[in-house]
Amino acid sequence: MCGRYAISLDPDQLATHFHAEPSETPLRARLNAAPSEYLPVLLNSGERRISLLRWGLIPSWAKDPTIANNLINARAETIEEKPSFRDAFKKRRCLVLADAFYEWQSLPNGKKQPMKIALQSGEPFAFAGLWEQWQPPEGEPLRTFTIITTSANPLIESIHQRMPVMLTPKGEQMWLDNQASVEVWRNLLLPFEADLMKIEPVTSDILRQSGM
DNA sequence: CCAGACGTTGTT
DNA sequence: GTCTGG
DNA sequence: CCAGACGTTGTT
DNA sequence: GTCTGG
Numbered sequence: 001m002c003g004r005y006a007i008s009l010d011p012d013q014l015a016t017h018f019h020a021e022p023s024e025t026p027l028r029a030r031l032n033a034a035p036s037e038y039l040p041v042l043l044n045s046g047e048r049r050i051s052l053l054r055w056g057l058i059p060s061w062a063k064d065p066t067i068a069n070n071l072i073n074a075r076a077e078t079i080e081e082k083p084s085f086r087d088a089f090k091k092r093r094c095l096v097l098a099d100a101f102y103e104w105q106s107l108p109n110g111k112k113q114p115m116k117i118a119l120q121s122g123e124p125f126a127f128a129g130l131w132e133q134w135q136p137p138e139g140e141p142l143r144t145f146t147i148i149t150t151s152a153n154p155l156i157e158s159i160h161q162r163m164p165v166m167l168t169p170k171g172e173q174m175w176l177d178n179q180a181s182v183e184v185w186r187n188l189l190l191p192f193e194a195d196l197m198k199i200e201p202v203t204s205d206i207l208r209q210s211g212m
Numbered sequence: 213c214c215a216g217a218c219g220t221t222g223t224t
Numbered sequence: 225g226t227c228t229g230g
Numbered sequence: 231c232c233a234g235a236c237g238t239t240g241t242t
Numbered sequence: 243g244t245c246t247g248g
Contacts, residue, residue: 002221002231003220003221003231003232004231004232005231034229034230034231034232035229035230035231036229036230037230057219059218059243060243061218061243061244062218066227066228066229067218067219069219069227069228069229070218070219070220070221071218071219071220072219072220072221072231073219073220073221073231074219074220075219075220078219082218082219083217083218083219083243083244083245084218084219085219087243101231102231103231104231104232106222106223112232114231114232146219146220149220149221161221161222162220162221204232207231207232208233
């Protein structure tokens with residue numbers, strides 16, 4: 001799950017909302033952010049500036065960067081143990097900026113209905129993420145990220161078993177500060193309560209175009 | 213010791 | 225069915 | 231996550 | 243890099 005999400009705000013609005021400086025490289029809003037794209041995140045580096053990292057984590061030890069295809073999500077339940085994630089969990093956390101995500105509900109007729117999940121307020125929010133830096137055999141280092149998932153809350157449950165971890169504003173800071181122990185962040189901070197969220201069907205036409 | 217994996221999703 | 229690319 | 235490819239030879 | 247399986 002969480003293989004697509006939306007960033008509808010323009011770059012300046014996005015930066016303002018998260019009390020950050022805009023990214024140095026240009027950023028484009030999009031309704032259908034997909035894995036392998038360079039997308040806006042806030043790193044836990046102290047500097048409050050939006051960075052563009054590639055979606056799909058490549059561990060530093062990877063020989064084959066296509067491993068990223070399989071690492072667009074990380075299960076919260078096992079993130080401490082998995083070789084691909086545990087280093088990043090300790091040292092390289094990030095906020096993945098968004099204002100909606102999509103789940104595809106399987107219908108009885110075999111087709112799939114895309115559903116859009118957002119805050120009732122429509123405001124942007126952050127997913128809990130991890131990032132990594134990978135050195136290719138030649139050329140510049142590549143920075144990548146993954147989005148943490150957990151079990152679905154009551155609202156999402158009807159269409160899907162899992163959902164991305166969405167941070168409250170307080171949770172955002174704790175996440176970046178590496179403050180929370182696993183128990184704390186898993187149980188207290190993270191998934192937004194279902195009554196703060198809304199869910200609605202969207203047409204696949206909207207998602208076909210990556211841009212806006 | 214070396215060789216090979218290292219992951220998620222959904223679906224059965 | 226399974227993999228790759230976006 | 232979904233959409234789309236998935237293969238070779240030779241010839242233009 | 244580090245762990246698991248042979």
